[in-house]
Amino acid sequence: MKRQRLDIAIVGAGMVGLAQATLLAVRHPQLQIAVLEASTDVPQVSATEYDPRVVALTQSSRALLEEVGAWETFGAERACPYTEMRVWDAEGTGSVCFNSRDVQMPNLGHIVENNVVVAALRERLAALPNVEIVAGFRLESWWRDCGLWHLQPRSDRNVVEGLEEHPEVLRTRLLVGADGARSKVRDLLRIRCHDTDYHQTALVCVAKCEKSHQHTAWQRFLKTGPLAFLPLEGLGDDNHCAVVWSADEPLARELVMLDDAAFALNLEKAFESRLGSIASVSERFSFPLRARHAESYYGPGAVLIGDAAHSIHPLAGQGANLGLQDVLVLSEEIARALKRGLEPSDPSVMARYQRRRRGDNVATLKAMSTFKSLFGAGNLHWRWLRNTGLSMVDASPLLKKRIILRAMAV
Numbered sequence: 001m002k003r004q005r006l007d008i009a010i011v012g013a014g015m016v017g018l019a020q021a022t023l024l025a026v027r028h029p030q031l032q033i034a035v036l037e038a039s040t041d042v043p044q045v046s047a048t049e050y051d052p053r054v055v056a057l058t059q060s061s062r063a064l065l066e067e068v069g070a071w072e073t074f075g076a077e078r079a080c081p082y083t084e085m086r087v088w089d090a091e092g093t094g095s096v097c098f099n100s101r102d103v104q105m106p107n108l109g110h111i112v113e114n115n116v117v118v119a120a121l122r123e124r125l126a127a128l129p130n131v132e133i134v135a136g137f138r139l140e141s142w143w144r145d146c147g148l149w150h151l152q153p154r155s156d157r158n159v160v161e162g163l164e165e166h167p168e169v170l171r172t173r174l175l176v177g178a179d180g181a182r183s184k185v186r187d188l189l190r191i192r193c194h195d196t197d198y199h200q201t202a203l204v205c206v207a208k209c210e211k212s213h214q215h216t217a218w219q220r221f222l223k224t225g226p227l228a229f230l231p232l233e234g235l236g237d238d239n240h241c242a243v244v245w246s247a248d249e250p251l252a253r254e255l256v257m258l259d260d261a262a263f264a265l266n267l268e269k270a271f272e273s274r275l276g277s278i279a280s281v282s283e284r285f286s287f288p289l290r291a292r293h294a295e296s297y298y299g300p301g302a303v304l305i306g307d308a309a310h311s312i313h314p315l316a317g318q319g320a321n322l323g324l325q326d327v328l329v330l331s332e333e334i335a336r337a338l339k340r341g342l343e344p345s346d347p348s349v350m351a352r353y354q355r356r357r358r359g360d361n362v363a364t365l366k367a368m369s370t371f372k373s374l375f376g377a378g379n380l381h382w383r384w385l386r387n388t389g390l391s392m393v394d395a396s397p398l399l400k401k402r403i404i405l406r407a408m409a410v
């Protein structure tokens, strides 16, 4: 591959950046593409333990992973289909159960470990001749002339693996920022970002439960934040769940300090022992929760996708799915431009991409903030409202169907 003058450079080898690179490389073999990644770590998939960070992938995200050939490397073994989603309020009797039968589908989606998806995308990418990952390239600065971006990594030579092979500066016609919620590309483009602190931290771990997870995604809304148990599959049993416990900061601080046995007891109590006792918990990881939304998704010759453009509360498990929708739409717009003899970095590509994606992302961000406020409210009026709302949805097959189809469309 000729790295000196790229057609497209994608900053960030997370799930979204890798999916973008692979999809473009598969659809346009004539394009020279590189993924610039700050880290030199290569995600490893353990054959004995689950990764605590998971995503609930929709049918649409699955279709994208199938198209690039990544799904087949893990789909049968490590993607856990869930056929039901049970949601209930800790402060009342309201509950709702969504079933894939409500929409005549085999399942509502799949829970997959993050590192399984990332490893599969990397494997697929490695087999394509027109795309590569430049590991240890932490984008730090740039300049633009004659329609080309000149990208420079941080000048700490130690972090760049095999630096001799790397040119100091990479040149590209189009730059795609897929570098996550604290995007450097966004900063360098001087794009303002709306930032809301939820004052919550998500604790994630894997819990081994006494009972089967029943291929169900469970979510209990506590006054201090939602607690989700998501089913896992692939290591020979059906009683491991990925736990995502979003808790107000004071509670999260207390939970982080507990030893495993005390944490497991608290977890079981908070989950009302729905899956029996909790036999063990894995190492815990915590993520401070903020909503971020870039004011614009593009600048001259550069575009933002995934968490670099928008990041949301994990309570509905939609962050990665929204990012993968960005990937699909940007790919369509680039294909459209190439067909019409335009540059992939043509301003019309960016403008159309933003127009098609912004509404969906705004709607999801608003919905997550409303859910978070509604379920965090302790007064009687709000409690009545949300419990009645949940029961009403549960009693209405039509409403349920519409909610499921809307969630699956992302």
Ligand SMILES: Cc1cc2nc3c(=O)[nH]c(=O)nc-3n(C[C@H](O)[C@H](O)[C@H](O)COP(=O)(O)OP(=O)(O)OC[C@H]3O[C@@H](n4cnc5c(N)ncnc54)[C@H](O)[C@@H]3O)c2cc1C
Pocket: 011, 012, 013, 014, 015, 016, 017, 036, 037, 038, 039, 054, 055, 056, 057, 137, 138, 139, 140, 178, 179, 180, 181, 183, 184, 185, 202, 204, 244, 287, 305, 306, 307, 308, 314, 316, 317, 318, 319, 320, 321, 322, 323
């Ligand atoms: C607790 C939790 C649970 C979640 N559950 C779900 C779920 O069920 N379903 C769902 O759809 N989403 C979920 N999400 C959201 C989802 O994980 C994210 O939306 C998704 O991982 C974002 O992917 P990304 O590729 O955009 O960014 P990232 O995964 O953050 O990747 C960014 C990459 O860019 C690299 N990078 C950063 N800066 C630079 C630089 N200057 N130069 C070079 N490289 C750089 C980083 O090293 C990283 O590899 C959850 C999130 C959390 C916190």
